[in-house]
Amino acid sequence: MERKLNVVVVGGGVIGALIAREFSRYECELTLIEKELDVGWGVSKANSAILHGGYDDPPGSVRARFCFPGNQMYDQLQSELHFDLKRTGSYVLAFRPSELPVLDELMQKARENGVEGCAIHSREQVLAREPNVRPDVEAGFFCPQAGITEPWMVAITAVESAKKNGLQLRLGEEVNGVQTVEEQGKRKVVSVQTPSATYPCDIVVNAAGLFSDEISRMAGAPCPELYPRKGEYILLDKKPAPLVQTILFPVPDKVSKGILVLPTVDGGTLLGPTAQDMDPDRKEDTSTTSEGFAQIFDHTIRMVNGIDLSKTVKTFSGLRPESPQKDFVLEKTPVEGFFNAAAMRSPALTSAPAIARYVVEDLVIEQAGFPLQRKIFFDPFIRPYAKVSELGPEEWEKKVRQDPRFGKMICVCNEITEGEILEAIERGATTIDGVKFRTRASFGRCQGGFCLPRIVEILARELRLPEDEVRYRSGASTLLGKKVRS
Amino acid sequence: MRTLELDSLVIGGGAAGMAAAVECAERGCKTVLVEREASTGGVLNQCIHNGFGLHVFKEELTGPEYAHLFQKQMADRGIDVHPDRFVLKVDPQKKEVITIGASGATCYKPNALIMTTGARERSFANLRIPGTRPSGIFTAGVAQRFVNLQNRLPGKKAFILGSGDIGLIMARRLTLEGMEVLGVAELMPFPGGLARNISQCLDDFDIPLYLSTSVVEVHGKERLNAITLARFDPGTGKVLPGTRKTIEVDTLILSVGLLPQNELIEDFCEVDAINRGVRVDSMMRTSNPWIFAAGNNVTVYDLVDFVTLDAKFAGQMAATIIKGGRLAQSAIPLKRGKNVGAMTPGKVCAGGNPFTIFLRSRKVMEKGRIELGPGLLSRVHMGIRPSEMLEVKVTQGHLEKIQQMGWKELTISLEEVEA
Numbered sequence: 001m002e003r004k005l006n007v008v009v010v011g012g013g014v015i016g017a018l019i020a021r022e023f024s025r026y027e028c029e030l031t032l033i034e035k036e037l038d039v040g041w042g043v044s045k046a047n048s049a050i051l052h053g054g055y056d057d058p059p060g061s062v063r064a065r066f067c068f069p070g071n072q073m074y075d076q077l078q079s080e081l082h083f084d085l086k087r088t089g090s091y092v093l094a095f096r097p098s099e100l101p102v103l104d105e106l107m108q109k110a111r112e113n114g115v116e117g118c119a120i121h122s123r124e125q126v127l128a129r130e131p132n133v134r135p136d137v138e139a140g141f142f143c144p145q146a147g148i149t150e151p152w153m154v155a156i157t158a159v160e161s162a163k164k165n166g167l168q169l170r171l172g173e174e175v176n177g178v179q180t181v182e183e184q185g186k187r188k189v190v191s192v193q194t195p196s197a198t199y200p201c202d203i204v205v206n207a208a209g210l211f212s213d214e215i216s217r218m219a220g221a222p223c224p225e226l227y228p229r230k231g232e233y234i235l236l237d238k239k240p241a242p243l244v245q246t247i248l249f250p251v252p253d254k255v256s257k258g259i260l261v262l263p264t265v266d267g268g269t270l271l272g273p274t275a276q277d278m279d280p281d282r283k284e285d286t287s288t289t290s291e292g293f294a295q296i297f298d299h300t301i302r303m304v305n306g307i308d309l310s311k312t313v314k315t316f317s318g319l320r321p322e323s324p325q326k327d328f329v330l331e332k333t334p335v336e337g338f339f340n341a342a343a344m345r346s347p348a349l350t351s352a353p354a355i356a357r358y359v360v361e362d363l364v365i366e367q368a369g370f371p372l373q374r375k376i377f378f379d380p381f382i383r384p385y386a387k388v389s390e391l392g393p394e395e396w397e398k399k400v401r402q403d404p405r406f407g408k409m410i411c412v413c414n415e416i417t418e419g420e421i422l423e424a425i426e427r428g429a430t431t432i433d434g435v436k437f438r439t440r441a442s443f444g445r446c447q448g449g450f451c452l453p454r455i456v457e458i459l460a461r462e463l464r465l466p467e468d469e470v471r472y473r474s475g476a477s478t479l480l481g482k483k484v485r486s
Numbered sequence: 487m488r489t490l491e492l493d494s495l496v497i498g499g500g501a502a503g504m505a506a507a508v509e510c511a512e513r514g515c516k517t518v519l520v521e522r523e524a525s526t527g528g529v530l531n532q533c534i535h536n537g538f539g540l541h542v543f544k545e546e547l548t549g550p551e552y553a554h555l556f557q558k559q560m561a562d563r564g565i566d567v568h569p570d571r572f573v574l575k576v577d578p579q580k581k582e583v584i585t586i587g588a589s590g591a592t593c594y595k596p597n598a599l600i601m602t603t604g605a606r607e608r609s610f611a612n613l614r615i616p617g618t619r620p621s622g623i624f625t626a627g628v629a630q631r632f633v634n635l636q637n638r639l640p641g642k643k644a645f646i647l648g649s650g651d652i653g654l655i656m657a658r659r660l661t662l663e664g665m666e667v668l669g670v671a672e673l674m675p676f677p678g679g680l681a682r683n684i685s686q687c688l689d690d691f692d693i694p695l696y697l698s699t700s701v702v703e704v705h706g707k708e709r710l711n712a713i714t715l716a717r718f719d720p721g722t723g724k725v726l727p728g729t730r731k732t733i734e735v736d737t738l739i740l741s742v743g744l745l746p747q748n749e750l751i752e753d754f755c756e757v758d759a760i761n762r763g764v765r766v767d768s769m770m771r772t773s774n775p776w777i778f779a780a781g782n783n784v785t786v787y788d789l790v791d792f793v794t795l796d797a798k799f800a801g802q803m804a805a806t807i808i809k810g811g812r813l814a815q816s817a818i819p820l821k822r823g824k825n826v827g828a829m830t831p832g833k834v835c836a837g838g839n840p841f842t843i844f845l846r847s848r849k850v851m852e853k854g855r856i857e858l859g860p861g862l863l864s865r866v867h868m869g870i871r872p873s874e875m876l877e878v879k880v881t882q883g884h885l886e887k888i889q890q891m892g893w894k895e896l897t898i899s900l901e902e903v904e905a
Binding site for chain 1: 487522570572574584586587588589590591593606607609610611612614616617618619620621622624625627628631632633635636637638639640641642663665702703707708709749752753
């Protein structure tokens with residue numbers, strides 16, 4: 001029997017995770033290498049979390065090709081992986097008569113991109129659906145296909161699914177070399193290097209987000225230089241009531257889709273993003289700025305009434321990998337076996353399932369001719385995370401009967417129990433953020449004021465670590481110092 | 487789901503809840519106290535410093551001692567404490583409370599509900615301070631819990647933002663336990679905490695207090711490594727140019743305010759916009775006559791003793807109703823006049839019991855006059871500080887006068903007078 005092909009996916013964001021899951025449908029030795037201590041912690045964790053309708057990408061672009069199909073693949077993906085997904089629909093709102101032609105252009109583009117069901121809504125229709133929109137709105141371009149999700153959970157659950165089907169996950173390892181050899185006049189990838197190991201490989205897919213240009217360079221494959229575009233956000237509390245039900249865009253400007261007001265899957269309201277182009281050497285600068293906050297406020301109050309910043313739960317910023325072409329780089333490179341899924345700017349989250357399938361079926365198998373065989377037994381399902389607060393009291397009680405720790409409240413804002421924290425740890429969380437992103441504990445209005453000490457205690461106990469080794473995230477992000485009394 | 491019928495249900499077992507429960511039980515009411523943690527006492531359990539109890543017990547106690555005295559009173563009166571139980575929903579129509587705990591779900595059907603859910607700390611994120619989001623930033627209460635209950639220091643070198651009492655207490659605590667505390671910054675031109683804490687926690691340890699100063703940026707990718715401070719113009723609220731200064735610290739402790747917690751009832755009970763807490767009348771009733779409230783979920787008090795006194799009163803009033811008594815129904819608004827910030831109650835029942843108004847001044851006054859009007863009471867006070875509550879006792883005589891005069895509202899105000 002021939003040896004199985006070695007496949008390495010570099011990067012555990014939504015793109016890398018879904019690509020790895022696609023590979024896990026095939027007979028191969030599959031490894032995903034991620035530099036952080038968990039998956040979904042780069043670009044994937046700080047963005048608008050939108051499944052775009054696909055109506056506004058330039059017709060003929062790579063983005064337009066993958067956005068709508070990706071959007072349509074999410075329902076099945078969700079039924080297999082059980083991350084949160086809501087088809088909220090989206091509006092592009094015109095507040096001046098001069099903006100109305102933009103809505104017509106969007107209708108036209110939607111048709112060209114094959115996006116179905118879009119319509120222009122009158123002021124009355126917009127206000128009936130979204131009473132907090134400013135009443136001077138002229139009209140709205142409505143796309144029913146748009147929705148919201150939790151991007152990090154897409155990555156987390158996709159990796160879990162791939163692991164169930166044979167993926168080896170290597171966390172906390174940063175790729176620092178890609179080795180190639182010259183064979184019959186052609187360069188060919190042979191291994192991927194990290195500080196602690198060498199991974200021999202036949203196929204490498206580079207999905208390293210902001211750093212995919214650097215990984216590509218290591219392999220000697222061309223890739224446009226990427227630069228980060230910073231987007232800052234303000235998240236508002238779900239109490240007293242969600243401000244909007246639909247994703248609200250202003251009419252787009254030349255740079256971006258504008259600053260939005262949108263609901264989050266757990267009922268909060270997200271304001272943002274700004275769009276600031278940064279130097280290529282600032283790929284880790286996720287700092288927020290007072291100018292950014294001011295800009296968000298200034299833009300969003302022009303669309304929606306009732307924005308109250310005293311309800312701020314969290315501020316954050318994310319970096320989107322942008323290229324001069326402003327389009328995805330999705331290709332078989334001249335280096336045999338080395339594939340790029342790079343420059344994953346918006347709408348990469350939406351496009352991701354379609355991109356992942358394209359990379360494996362079209363680029364790797366079809367175009368490069370790698371003989372990957374489908375597995376006979378591929379299990380697409382993972383079990384849903386227990387979310388006991390979404391059950392009624394009677395159902396919740398049944399859960400408590402199975403395990404009383406589902407009756408012990410840890411996060412009081414989002415109603416997350418010890419049972420759910422333990423499940424998150426059992427399924428891979430090793431840090432505060434790992435627990436937080438899987439369960440939403442400490443994601444609420446008090447930001448860990450109640451639950452943080454308790455989660456530290458549970459993590460230390462379950463992972464058998466001293467409390468001063470419990471980390472917030474990767475690297476030197478420990479929380480606590482020495483013992484007060486030894 | 488188990489159903490439990492009872493006289494009074496107290497939600498929250500901190501200082502207020504324990505006091506209210508004791509008063510109810512004392513008057514023969516079948517009382518249950520529901521607490522989300524494993525034991526009662528609330529934040530008192532981690533406040534191992536002294537300074538509690540001077541008004542209630544006439545002696546200086548530590549937090550755990552103060553809590554213990556109430557825990558003993560509760561045990562003596564046979565009060566059922568249901569710990570590790572979390573309230574999911576208060577239903578004002580059905581008059582029931584749904585809870586979850588390790589033994590399953592329980593539905594309580596009390597004749598009266600007393601909300602004593604306290605306050606939570608304002609978070610760092612809520613301040614919208616720009617910069618990175620590293621580890622090493624803690625609210626003072628979380629740091630206090632780590633140090634006093636979990637035996638861990640939060641870091642090596644700390645700065646404290648906000649001069650609330652718990653921040654001042656932590657400045658001293660962290661210093662005593664070997665951390666370096668570089669200073670305390672307060673955005674306002676006056677301190678947020680009690681004068682005695684400024685003196686005993688900062689002055690005695692040479693920890694500088696920077697007024698009209700705040701943190702304007704935090705630095706550090708993984709762990710906090712520095713903060714930038716700046717001075718603010720108290721008039722305009724803007725940063726004064728040229729005053730930015732970056733200092734290296736690995737820990738930032740926040741004491742930037744407490745927020746009353748009323749998520750369970752705020753959809754159907756009136757909330758006071760200034761207190762940010764549920765509004766009660768002088769009989770400690772919320773706008774829903776089934777629900778009483780007391781403690782930091784009504785307004786943030788300066789002393790636990792005052793919380794206890796108001797909560798006892800709430801327990802007595804609830805017991806009166808439960809035992810078939812009547813409480814005065816009609817209440818007239820008590821409005822804020824000049825210079826009055828947080829204040830409770832929000833309404834006065836002229837036909838009800840005498841009570842105490844607790845209020846905070848909006849500004850520092852060496853000498854000030856409190857007026858409860860129209861023309862009911864006028865009193866001069868020395869050394870008025872926003873951090874310290876003023877008490878105004880409304881007597882039976884005052885209440886009779888209000889009834890006689892048929893006033894439709896009262897106003898309380900503070901006027902600075904020449905010292």
